[in-house]
Amino acid sequence: MMELQEAKQQFIDTWGALGSEWGINKSVAQVHALLLSASNPMATDEIMEKLVISRGNANMSIRQLVDYGIVYKKHIAGDRKEYFVAEKDVLKWAMKIAVMRKQKELDPVMDILREISKNTEKDKTDEGKEFHKTVKDIQVLTDQLETIANKLFNTSGGDFLLKLVKLMI
């Protein structure tokens, strides 16, 4: 059996690397993994120490996770420090991250695609018609994918599995 602390470290490293590849800051992903793998709330100092990162970095990373709504502040009586806990319900935080990234990065692009699609609709040249079709196709596919995502995600945890089963028929 693997040493537990070793397994946790591997989880943190893997999570950090995955984040980097998908445009999520390595430290942010690592703090998230550290809190996910911790049994107790952690204060900034402990996070700095465990991940060997600066106070500034720790503070910024924690704040981002709290802003995302996937890490919560936890006050501990008789202690002046702020402590943090990760949302442990995987579906809950996966949804929050997905919704947040969609709103921030995908929605503006989809708006522009719709606009381009609309603005090239009347073009009667072959070149114009061809380009319009290309943009329209992308726009239609992303709309479809969005519909799937909404159907799957705008739902409580139990329904998720149910919809999944329906999907597999």
Added chain:
Amino acid sequence: MMELQEAKQQFIDTWGALGSEWGINKSVAQVHALLLSASNPMATDEIMEKLVISRGNANMSIRQLVDYGIVYKKHIAGDRKEYFVAEKDVLKWAMKIAVMRKQKELDPVMDILREISKNTEKDKTDEGKEFHKTVKDIQVLTDQLETIANKLFNTSGGDFLLKLVKLMI
């Protein structure tokens, strides 16, 4: 009505920005967008000129897209240059990109999660059991999402819409 060339430029810029946010090199995304919006095959020189990028960059970006299988080489009789065309079937290239990124970036992570999950299974401490559950939950959710993706993607274009409809019930 928007000037066609202006619309194409906006498409290229938007696509480049979206790529950057999701870990796809800006130039690569822009070359893809340029070829998607072009009516004719393009040679490296024209791509360099239109996007104002260096020969090295153009060459690398094109090669990457060809490797992904979403841009094809096209030989033009009596011309020594290589020309390139983008796959215009949106579903086809969206699937190829998704499958490629999944294999390259998600699969190794899922393998490690499975390994960590297995290696912490026997841990009888509360801390160990809790961590095991966290990892296991992530692993189960990603497996479920993979199943959805396979069901939707390992299928021809017509079926995609059909499955989508089923999903919406």
Added chain:
DNA sequence: TTTTATTTTCAATAGTTTTTGAAAATTCAA
């Protein structure tokens, strides 16, 4: 209030990724 602990900010620094462009390699026609 003053003191002390804690958090936040942000300019400077370090690190990473992308891009350039010229040289090397390759391809093909003469």
Added chain:
DNA sequence: TTGAATTTTCAAAAACTATTGAAAATAAAA
């Protein structure tokens, strides 16, 4: 073959992103 056209490579430079750490701001206790 030779030589011109074309593609590929890759070290160096530029651009971009992340991280540090000390100073400023804030919050709580004395």
